[in-house]
Amino acid sequence: MRTNKITPYLFLLPGCIILGAFIFYPMLQAIWMSFTDYNMITEPEFVKLDNYKNLFNDELFWKTLMNTFLYLICVVPALVIIPIFLAVLVNQKLRGIAFFRSAYYIPVVTSLVVAGIAWDWVYKENGLLNYMLDILGIISEPIPWLTSTDTALFAVMVVTVWKGLGYYMIIYLAGLQSIPSNLYEAAQIDGANWWQQVTRITIPMLMPFVLIVSIMSSIAAMKVFEEIYVMTGGGPLHSSETLVFYIYTEAFDRLNMGYASAAGVILFLLTLVFSIINLKFMGKDNTK
Amino acid sequence: MMRKKAKLISLLFIIAFVLIVSACGKEETKEDGNKQNDDSKEEITLEFWTMQLKPTFTDYIEGVIADFEKENPNIKIDWLDVPAADLDKKILSAVSTDSAPDVVNLNPTFASQLAQLDALVNMEEAVADEDKDKYVKGAWEANRIKDITFAIPWYLSTEVTLNNKQIFEEAGLDIKNPPSTFEEAREASEIIKEKTGKYGYFPSLDLSLVLQHMVVNGAELTNEDGTKAAFNSKEGLEMFEYFTELYKEELIPKEALTGDQRETIDMYQAGQVAFFAGSQFISQIKENAPDIYKNTVPSEAITGNSGKKTMSVQNVVVPKQTKHEKAAVQFALFLTNAENQLEFSKLTPILPSSLEALEDPYFTEAPEGAEASDLVRITSAAQLEDAELLVPPMENYDELRQSMYDAISESMLGKLSPQEALDKAEQEWNEILSK
Numbered sequence: 001m002r003t004n005k006i007t008p009y010l011f012l013l014p015g016c017i018i019l020g021a022f023i024f025y026p027m028l029q030a031i032w033m034s035f036t037d038y039n040m041i042t043e044p045e046f047v048k049l050d051n052y053k054n055l056f057n058d059e060l061f062w063k064t065l066m067n068t069f070l071y072l073i074c075v076v077p078a079l080v081i082i083p084i085f086l087a088v089l090v091n092q093k094l095r096g097i098a099f100f101r102s103a104y105y106i107p108v109v110t111s112l113v114v115a116g117i118a119w120d121w122v123y124k125e126n127g128l129l130n131y132m133l134d135i136l137g138i139i140s141e142p143i144p145w146l147t148s149t150d151t152a153l154f155a156v157m158v159v160t161v162w163k164g165l166g167y168y169m170i171i172y173l174a175g176l177q178s179i180p181s182n183l184y185e186a187a188q189i190d191g192a193n194w195w196q197q198v199t200r201i202t203i204p205m206l207m208p209f210v211l212i213v214s215i216m217s218s219i220a221a222m223k224v225f226e227e228i229y230v231m232t233g234g235g236p237l238h239s240s241e242t243l244v245f246y247i248y249t250e251a252f253d254r255l256n257m258g259y260a261s262a263a264g265v266i267l268f269l270l271t272l273v274f275s276i277i278n279l280k281f282m283g284k285d286n287t288k
Numbered sequence: 289m290m291r292k293k294a295k296l297i298s299l300l301f302i303i304a305f306v307l308i309v310s311a312c313g314k315e316e317t318k319e320d321g322n323k324q325n326d327d328s329k330e331e332i333t334l335e336f337w338t339m340q341l342k343p344t345f346t347d348y349i350e351g352v353i354a355d356f357e358k359e360n361p362n363i364k365i366d367w368l369d370v371p372a373a374d375l376d377k378k379i380l381s382a383v384s385t386d387s388a389p390d391v392v393n394l395n396p397t398f399a400s401q402l403a404q405l406d407a408l409v410n411m412e413e414a415v416a417d418e419d420k421d422k423y424v425k426g427a428w429e430a431n432r433i434k435d436i437t438f439a440i441p442w443y444l445s446t447e448v449t450l451n452n453k454q455i456f457e458e459a460g461l462d463i464k465n466p467p468s469t470f471e472e473a474r475e476a477s478e479i480i481k482e483k484t485g486k487y488g489y490f491p492s493l494d495l496s497l498v499l500q501h502m503v504v505n506g507a508e509l510t511n512e513d514g515t516k517a518a519f520n521s522k523e524g525l526e527m528f529e530y531f532t533e534l535y536k537e538e539l540i541p542k543e544a545l546t547g548d549q550r551e552t553i554d555m556y557q558a559g560q561v562a563f564f565a566g567s568q569f570i571s572q573i574k575e576n577a578p579d580i581y582k583n584t585v586p587s588e589a590i591t592g593n594s595g596k597k598t599m600s601v602q603n604v605v606v607p608k609q610t611k612h613e614k615a616a617v618q619f620a621l622f623l624t625n626a627e628n629q630l631e632f633s634k635l636t637p638i639l640p641s642s643l644e645a646l647e648d649p650y651f652t653e654a655p656e657g658a659e660a661s662d663l664v665r666i667t668s669a670a671q672l673e674d675a676e677l678l679v680p681p682m683e684n685y686d687e688l689r690q691s692m693y694d695a696i697s698e699s700m701l702g703k704l705s706p707q708e709a710l711d712k713a714e715q716e717w718n719e720i721l722s723k
Contacts, residue, residue, distance in 0.1 A: 040384040041405040120551075125542050126560070147542040149701060233494075235546040237697045252377055253686045255401060 034262035039255040051262035064246040079217035087172035105166035116230030149239035175209035211282045333364040335389035342369040388607035390616040400681030403438035409606040412437040427641040430677035439603035441641035446675040447589040447598040448567035454583045455562040459483040466587040477539040490561040494548045503678040505592030517717035528706035535700040567664045584660040599675035691716040
């Protein structure tokens, strides 16, 4: 009897230790560091709220924060909605459908560095995209996708969406396959058409998965880094620089680890707030 | 009873957590007497990190290590090769956790940042005068900041322009007289654009290269004691205007603004650019684009009002955390001695920092049937006398170069006039320099 009470906790112990050592401890360490002037080599010096004060007075911080929000606003809806339709498409019982499932998933397993370089070629002034648009008569002169302050951030967003679609599609696919087929059979008997089945059965039943995808894609959008690092380096003129890139530059290029930690803490709080909002509004119906 | 057990279990979790955390934590105490007397014959192992030399130079490095271990049987070298992009971060985390390697191949920019934090051995004190004199003077002095010489120079390169003969001919330009000044580069670019539709010049402007261009054009970056910006001058303005006009007139690719050197080399290899400064990429071009390589004619670096040419230095540093400083410096000197440098230079288009190695005919006489890589080497070595490290190590260097890069970007993108951008950069530099 006694052993049985302890056993569940013992099962939890390894997970708790790993979480503690690799998640909670670094998190607490970062919060502590955000109140210090620390360069990773000399001893940290306690500077109270100076890092936060300096952050709020730093124009670049606000710019990168705005870019991060822009990323969130544009990328998350795309990553929540488009994969639903892809999942519905690849959920059909057709010959060779496994090929399409794999094809949509390939970007997920492609290294971001490789993807970044490949997209770089697509976006170049004389690259594939401008060539196609020119052939179709849509543009008269090449658009500098990655070298204009107006387009660079959006061009990178497309890569994030392209890379994430397959991943979220698989989550939705799992959701679709968990919907009992007798619901569709009943709907067909009642005369519901395909669209009615999608909107009245599929989407409502997928809501818990939408919530997961929404939270996951929000977090992914807020911590976007590699695409920007590889494709634009945050430029031109910081127009594609997001908060994580800013944190990286401050931490590793300028060795302002305390300052970067303060920015990291703010990012953490923002991510937390967004996740709570997501849970609050979208999770309401699913908790019943 | 249940509550008691739950409390006990919670306590267990906390103890386990604290144990893990303290195991992960940084060692607070560091042995003071850790500078072992390397004269003793006790066996020691030195950790040696290089920057992306495997697999191309594996045999060479292993050969050097074997020779050193033969001469010094009590010293073993443990070699680790790190991808170039990761080295700064890896060395930083190693230093911050008191586990720095003993000898590291590091670029001067990052090494100077570590030196500012007193993390590297001062070679001025650790190396005997007769050994210091064996290196190219400019290369030795390039590693000096605040009276500390933080590294031993390993290999050097000077900027050599690579010209695509085929594009020159298509444009009716004489390949025997390729552009050698900024103005000639502009004129050639205009003709090439008009006649072939291709780009003539592709100056990569990523970060520190803007500063180098300023100096090449004759602008001083700071006043003598490094406390105020001094580039807001006729020469500085000329440089801002020059690149802004080239960009606006589409005489250089748009990627010049955001692209790194990878963009430049890609376009040159694709035959879309007629000339660029890229001697270090000659082997890559030979391998990736043999047709372009066959048409490549190297020439002296393009320069501005000052006539100066860029020298780049790759270093070997010894972190202060080493427990075997004497042996580490000894290995660094062995790695960079004339014999080893000469052998290394024959494997890749670099120049030795050893004066003795530079006297070898390999750097002065072109072999029969010389190809582009031979000419790059000869041209590069011939320029060494006029070349210098144009941007010396400076405190808060990353902020300074970013500020200048932002300013020229604003000018090129038309957000500010060249003069306004230069004024803005001057103001920012003064703030950074006064920190």
